[in-house]
Each structure stands twice: as C-alpha cells, then as structure tokens.
Amino acid sequence: MQILIVEDDARVAELIQRGLEEQGFKTTIAYDGLSGKKLVLQNHYDLIITDIILPKIDGLDLCKQIRESKPDMPIIMLTALGTTDDKVEGFDAGADDYLVKPFEIRELLVRIRALLKRNNKILNHNGNVLKYADLEMNLHTKSVKRNGIEINLTPKEFNLLEYMLHNTERVLSRVEIAEKVWNTHFDTGTNFIDVYINYLRKKIDKDFNKKLIHTKSGMGFILKEQNNEN
Template sequence: MKILIIEDDQRVAALIQRGLEEQGFTTTLAYDGISGKKLALNNQYDLVITDIVLPKLDGLDLCKEIRKTKPDLPIIMLTALGTTDDKVEGFDAGADDYLIKPFEMRELLVRIRALLKRSTGNTNSIKFILKYADLEMNLQTKSVRRNDTEINLTPKEFKLLEYLLQNPERVLSRTEIAEEVWDTHFDTGTNFIDVYINYLRKKIDKNFDHKLIHTKSGMGFIFKVE
C-alpha cells in the first residue's frame, strides 16, 4: 500500500515514514501543501496523512482540493489543535480521521488499518509481494528471490530495488532515485547511486541469463527484462 505523508516538520515526517515502512508500507514525503496536492492528484495512493498547518497551502484547503477529484481517497489529519471546533472543521474539509499531536505510532497504525479495511473491504488485500519477471520481493519478511534463488541485500540495496520494482519499464533519473530512495538532492559530483546500482547488478543480474537493470546513457536507469 502506498501512503503520502504531507508534513512540514521533517523530523516528524521522517519518524512517520520509518514507522510505516517498517510495517511494509511504501511512502512518499511532501513538506508543503502545494507539493502534497500535486503528488496526491497526479499519483495513485491508498491513503494520505497530512498536517493541518502547512506552508503554501494549509491542510484544510488541501483536503478540499483532493476531495474534488478523489472523493474516496482516505485522509488522516494530524494537528496540535484538539478542540471540538478544530475537529469539526477538519471533518467538514473532508478528512476521514483526525489525530492530535503528539501521538503514538501504534495509534496511527490502528487508524490507518481501519481506514484501509473500510476502503478495500479486506485488510488482506494489502500487497506485501512485489514481482517482476522471475524476481520476487516480500516486504514483510524483507526477502528477495530470483528464480528460486535467495538474494541477500543490505537495507539500502533493498530499498533501491523496491523502488525499481515499483517503477518497472520507466527511465528513472539519478535525481529521482536520490530524492525517493535517499531523501536527498543528487550531487552531480558524486557517483553513489551508480555504486549502489552496480551492487544490485552483481546480486540480481550477474548469474542470470536475462538482465533487469539497464543504463540509459545521459538519462538514468530502467528496470526491464532484456
């Protein structure tokens, strides 16, 4: 399941992201309302978590904008404002649930699962297996197999491969990979992404006939059978 987190406090956003990814969710971060709106409307997510107080576009107006085109997308609002009027305002804007800061990660997970169960009808529909060609990744057990061969990856290699599996047959730039996998801006003076791509190639391509990771000169990388 893919969850969009819109939170301008980067420390809080990172804590939520880590907690969700440890439970097998895939997450995307946005640090302001405009960026969050763009991501929510242009991509497919199973749930959105948004703060109310955001730069550029506040969470209430953001929620209203999302509801115009995606009325069924579950939204959880996070805020330090906990009065009844604040909650009513959040629900009136279109939020499905409302969580007051500070909160425990366990409580957020309970709210998320309840909303996903309601929207899908069955929590078992959550996908923990990613497959492409003869490669399979289990997000719960953190295991990877190719053609029944177990492949051992480091946490960062696993996250990089997970992103490739989620975006097959699409050219991924080094900038995109840096931002989505490393949560950092790509420094053209470094080659750390190429280094990790090579690590992955040695583990998932080297001993197999069909290669999956390919370089597009001057553009980036593409994950496909060739």
C-alpha cells in the same frame, strides 16, 4: 500500500515514514501542501496523512481540493489543535480521521488499518437505495431525499446518516458512532458527534413535522419514526 505524508516538520515526517515502512507500507513525503496536491494528482496513493498547518496550501484546503478529484481517498489529519471546533472543521473539510499531536505511531497504525479496511470493502447491494419512513438515500448517486425533497449533506453527514439507516430503531451510543463512522475512539472531552447529529437534525428533521432523529438521554441516538421525543 502507498501512503503520502504531507508534513512540513522534517523530523516528524521522517519518524512517521520510518514507523510505516517498518510495517511494510511504501511512503512518500511532501513538505508543503502544494507539493502534496501535485503528488496526489500525478500518482496513486491508498491513503494520505496530512498536517493542518502547512506552507503554501494548508491541510484543510488541501483536503477540500483532494476531495474534488478523489472523493473516496482516505485522509488522516494530524494536528496539535484538538478542540471540538478544530475536529469539526477537519471533518467538514473532508478528513476521515483526526489524530492530535503528540501521538504514538501504534495509534496511527491502528487508524490507518481501519481506514484501509473500510475503504477496501466493496458494496455489493442488490439495490443501492436505503429507505426509512419518507427518508431515502441512494448509495450510488450519494443523494438523500425526504418526502421527495432533495437534501444536501456533507460527506461526513452522509456517512453518519447511512450508518443510522443501516441501524434503524436501535440506540447508537457515541462510542459506537465514533468507532463505526469515524474509525476513532470517542473522546469524552469533545462533543463533535453531538455537533454532527445536530447538523443532521437541521437538514433531516427541521422542516418536517415528524422527527426521525431522537436522543436517548445518557445512551445515545436513534433513528425512529415517532412524533414526540427529543
């Protein structure tokens, strides 16, 4: 497995490289965002690890630009910024996971293996369309419609809705959503999952009389066809 490390702190980059290579991964280091972008476009990598604060191109813009040419590339962001807003900004840019510095290399390895395992699963559906009530998701074209109206979702919103469509009429806890959609452990100090649920509600439910995404107080969220519940 080939992993690109984009990190301007040479000491941190080399520590990550040594930890990964001890586990059998092959690694390349880029010390700025522009070099990282060039390497991604010229070579094959199975996963990218990038800091956010980088010279030339920052990690957020790098992530967005990678997503344009390689939309399925697994990306882990490393940063000292750990607030809910910082995490949401990282996920909005297209990151699959978010690790706050300082971290243990063992935790990074767990995140890497989870992402690689997920990315290597090939979906073999007889049909590529998930439907519930008047909501329809096409897994092949990555499109979502409600009552025939096209709804534009970000990649993370799409992944969250896909998981909910695979688990309709079942309460999904924040812990489960964090593990299954973000491949991370839920941090009770942040509320980024609630933020994304609210994003989805604004797009999926706001303009429709019948609400599909509901909150079960103290338990989590459920995708269910009913009229009167939060």
